[in-house]
Amino acid sequence: MKNLSQSLSLIDLIRKKILVSKINTLVTLIFAALTLWILYLLVNWAFIDAVFGANNRSLCLDPTIETGACWSVIAARWRLILFGLYPFEEQWRAAIACFVIILVAGLSTLSYFLSAKNLSLLWLGGFSLFYTLMRGGIFGLTPVKELMWGGLPLTTFIFSMVIITGMPLAVLFALLRRSELPWISRSMGLVIDTIRSLPLLAILFTFAIVLPFVLPGWLIGDKLYRVIIGFTLFFACYQAEIIRGGIQSLPGSQEEAAKALGISYWHRMSRIVLPQAFQRAMPPTVNQFVITFKETTLVSIIGFFDLLSSANAAYGTALWSFAHIEVYVFVAAIFFVFVFTLSRYGAYLENRLNVTKH
Amino acid sequence: MFSLFKSRKNRNKALQIGFVGFLILIVIAFILTARSNLESQGLTSGFDFLDRATGIGLNFSLIPYKSSDTYSRALLIGILNSIFVGAISLTFATFIGIVVGVMRTSRNTMAKLIGTTYVEVFRNIPLLLQLFFWYAILISLPRPTKTTGIFDMFFLTGRGIFTPGLNISGNFVFFAIMVMIATSGFVLWFNYSRRFLKFDEIKKFKIKRIVWIVGLIISIVLLTIGRIPGTELINIPYLKGLNYRGGICITPELMACIVAISIYGGAYIGEIIRAGINSVSFIQSEAAHALGLSNWHKFSRIILPLAIRAVMPTMINQYIWLFKATTIGIAIGFVDFFMVVSTSINGSGQTLELIGILMGGFLMINYLIAWTLNRVNNLIKLKGIQVN
Numbered sequence: 001m002k003n004l005s006q007s008l009s010l011i012d013l014i015r016k017k018i019l020v021s022k023i024n025t026l027v028t029l030i031f032a033a034l035t036l037w038i039l040y041l042l043v044n045w046a047f048i049d050a051v052f053g054a055n056n057r058s059l060c061l062d063p064t065i066e067t068g069a070c071w072s073v074i075a076a077r078w079r080l081i082l083f084g085l086y087p088f089e090e091q092w093r094a095a096i097a098c099f100v101i102i103l104v105a106g107l108s109t110l111s112y113f114l115s116a117k118n119l120s121l122l123w124l125g126g127f128s129l130f131y132t133l134m135r136g137g138i139f140g141l142t143p144v145k146e147l148m149w150g151g152l153p154l155t156t157f158i159f160s161m162v163i164i165t166g167m168p169l170a171v172l173f174a175l176l177r178r179s180e181l182p183w184i185s186r187s188m189g190l191v192i193d194t195i196r197s198l199p200l201l202a203i204l205f206t207f208a209i210v211l212p213f214v215l216p217g218w219l220i221g222d223k224l225y226r227v228i229i230g231f232t233l234f235f236a237c238y239q240a241e242i243i244r245g246g247i248q249s250l251p252g253s254q255e256e257a258a259k260a261l262g263i264s265y266w267h268r269m270s271r272i273v274l275p276q277a278f279q280r281a282m283p284p285t286v287n288q289f290v291i292t293f294k295e296t297t298l299v300s301i302i303g304f305f306d307l308l309s310s311a312n313a314a315y316g317t318a319l320w321s322f323a324h325i326e327v328y329v330f331v332a333a334i335f336f337v338f339v340f341t342l343s344r345y346g347a348y349l350e351n352r353l354n355v356t357k358h
Numbered sequence: 359m360f361s362l363f364k365s366r367k368n369r370n371k372a373l374q375i376g377f378v379g380f381l382i383l384i385v386i387a388f389i390l391t392a393r394s395n396l397e398s399q400g401l402t403s404g405f406d407f408l409d410r411a412t413g414i415g416l417n418f419s420l421i422p423y424k425s426s427d428t429y430s431r432a433l434l435i436g437i438l439n440s441i442f443v444g445a446i447s448l449t450f451a452t453f454i455g456i457v458v459g460v461m462r463t464s465r466n467t468m469a470k471l472i473g474t475t476y477v478e479v480f481r482n483i484p485l486l487l488q489l490f491f492w493y494a495i496l497i498s499l500p501r502p503t504k505t506t507g508i509f510d511m512f513f514l515t516g517r518g519i520f521t522p523g524l525n526i527s528g529n530f531v532f533f534a535i536m537v538m539i540a541t542s543g544f545v546l547w548f549n550y551s552r553r554f555l556k557f558d559e560i561k562k563f564k565i566k567r568i569v570w571i572v573g574l575i576i577s578i579v580l581l582t583i584g585r586i587p588g589t590e591l592i593n594i595p596y597l598k599g600l601n602y603r604g605g606i607c608i609t610p611e612l613m614a615c616i617v618a619i620s621i622y623g624g625a626y627i628g629e630i631i632r633a634g635i636n637s638v639s640f641i642q643s644e645a646a647h648a649l650g651l652s653n654w655h656k657f658s659r660i661i662l663p664l665a666i667r668a669v670m671p672t673m674i675n676q677y678i679w680l681f682k683a684t685t686i687g688i689a690i691g692f693v694d695f696f697m698v699v700s701t702s703i704n705g706s707g708q709t710l711e712l713i714g715i716l717m718g719g720f721l722m723i724n725y726l727i728a729w730t731l732n733r734v735n736n737l738i739k740l741k742g743i744q745v746n
Contacts, residue, residue: 024466031468176377183374187381194717197724199682202696202716210709214392294484301486301689308487324494332483332491339482 084150530584
């Protein structure tokens with residue numbers, strides 16, 4: 001508990017030293033006034049002066065009255081924003097599919113699922129359910145091609161594909177990079193460092209547009225899956241470094257003891273090193289999930305209809321072209337809910353880890 | 359044959375050869391298929407296209423450019439624009455980050471609340487969404503004919519922000535800025551490099567002064583040569599027809615990129631600075647207090663320098679990451695390196711070469727950032743063993 005008491009007293013010290021009481025009060029007053037003013041403007045804009053209801057478009061544009069936000073655009077186009085071009089009658093499937101993934105993500109925080117086997121079973125199960133619901137074709141569901149997917153389901157699809165395939169790949173990369181054989185670790189290090197120093201957008205672009213040039217015809221496949229492979233590779237390289245950090249933070253005696261007991265390499269890794277490394281690497285891993293979720297928006301530049309593109313499409317018609325701020329605020333709120341929850345979970349894990357360490 | 363694999367040494371050798379061979383094989387397979395695919399389309403590989411005229415128009419460049427210029431010049435403009443945006447945004451992001459980090463560690467509850475809200479809001483919304491948001495706001499500013507200027511000099515319009523500029527041709531301004539950057543770089547290096555530690559202070563000061571004067575004279579001479587004859591020195595924008603003429607136009611694309619990356623990066627850097635300030639041992643400030651330092655000096659001379667030293671390695675990674683993020687400018691049509699590369703791919707069809715140039719450029723720039731900042735880190739980091 002040494003760290004905790006130290007940081008507490010540090011905060012106290014900063015309290016005493018940076019601001020003298022009079023200035024402090026003044027600063028508080030100024031900041032409070034500023035905050036209240038911004039809050040007043042925001043509340044006025046978003047609620048009091050705002051226009052609600054899908055049929056009130058003309059009210060928003062009425063020059064005689066002063067209006068704030070025009071939430072009519074959301075009321076009128078929320079299904080386009082959330083589900084993109086997915087067939088209108090089938091959108092309940094997309095909604096359930098998204099809910100399944102959210103449920104799975106929530107369940108993975110329970111301690112029962114915090115083992116490699118249970119976690120991978122849970123995610124594979126959830127993901128198959130998601131895919132079946134979205135793709136259809138069996139159980140009497142009308143088939144919907146990936147081309148028609150969009151909005152939140154597409155974002156969740158790319159995100160969960162990247163995580164599910166990227167995690168095992170990251171473990172493999174980390175183990176290869178830590179290999180005792182110099183040529184394997186060096187060449188793996190070169191690959192990881194090169195990919196990490198490139199922008200994700202350049203990688204996605206390369207996989208979407210350049211890869212067809214360098215692959216034989218039968219290997220090209222769908223553009224969406226190529227982009228996901230590129231994304232997975234990028235994620236795996238970053239995640240491999242996080243896992244490697246976790247492995248390196250373990251005392252070397254753990255592995256030595258296992259070696260002395262004559263435990264084979266695979267058992268040493270899967271039973272002793274990796275579980276402990278994962279526990280230590282959990283906070284940065286969650287952080288990497290957060291970053292990955294935010295970066296799925298980049299696929300909109302390559303031409304996919306994810307949540308951000310469908311937002312652009314929602315105000316892209318002449319009818320609603322004035323309401324861009326409202327649409328962006330709505331989509332930002334959706335992203336915020338997901339990302340904020342995830343990052344809070346990461347902070348919680350970090351705190352728990354710090355408490356158990358001391 | 360199989361007895362060979364019984365010895366661990368041979369097995370390891372075989373494993374390594376197999377792995378490296380596998381990687382090389384993938385690369386060779388890529389190159390061979392690419393070549394045969396290109397040949398079937400009648401394209402020849404090679405870097406000859408770099409000397410051909412592009413025929414592409416670029417809407418923003420720091421050095422003069424015509425669409426009859428070569429691909430290599432267009433690529434150079436792309437790199438310069440990327441570095442330009444990166445340098446400005448990272449500077450602003452660092453400044454915002456320090457302010458936010460200090461606010462979050464201060465005793466003032468309101469300041470803490472504002473800092474926390476800032477970080478949580480801007481860190482949890484995707485950068486691309488923020489970029490679109492700022493861009494949408496900037497281009498929905500009033501039309502040029504409907505704006506009123508600030509002091510009749512600055513004009514905020516939907517087509518960009520117009521500010522007064524100098525009547526000097528672009529090339530010369532560029533060279534003058536380069537000379538000034540080189541001069542300050544040299545002075546910094548001369549001041550801090552261990553190689554010159556033995557020089558005594560007065561001699562060092564004299565040399566620095568001479569270098570400054572020479573650099574200033576060269577840039578002033580460059581600027582005087584570059585003056586466009588028959589015009590006034592300061593060029594104030596004026597309304598002509600439907601748009602402003604003269605002065606400097608900060609395009610909405612450039613502005614949105616700078617605003618978005620600065621605000622987003624500021625939230626991340628703020629968290630790093632906060633961790634740094636929290637990591638400074640309280641004994642340091644007790645000691646400073648015992649020596650009678652004022653509150654401001656304690657913070658500015660003791661805590662902040664120690665905090666920045668502590669977080670320097672994290673900051674290097676953050677800078678590289680933010681620099682890579684400048685590529686999203688393509689989403690709103692800002693002409694950065696990535697955008698030039700992708701339009702050149704459309705124009706010339708030399709996909710593989712251009713992707714190679716793109717990767718090479720980013721590797722080089724990132725390596726340069728890491729190398730420079732690591733040198734800075736080595737210079738400023740605390741020497742010897744630290745006792746807490």
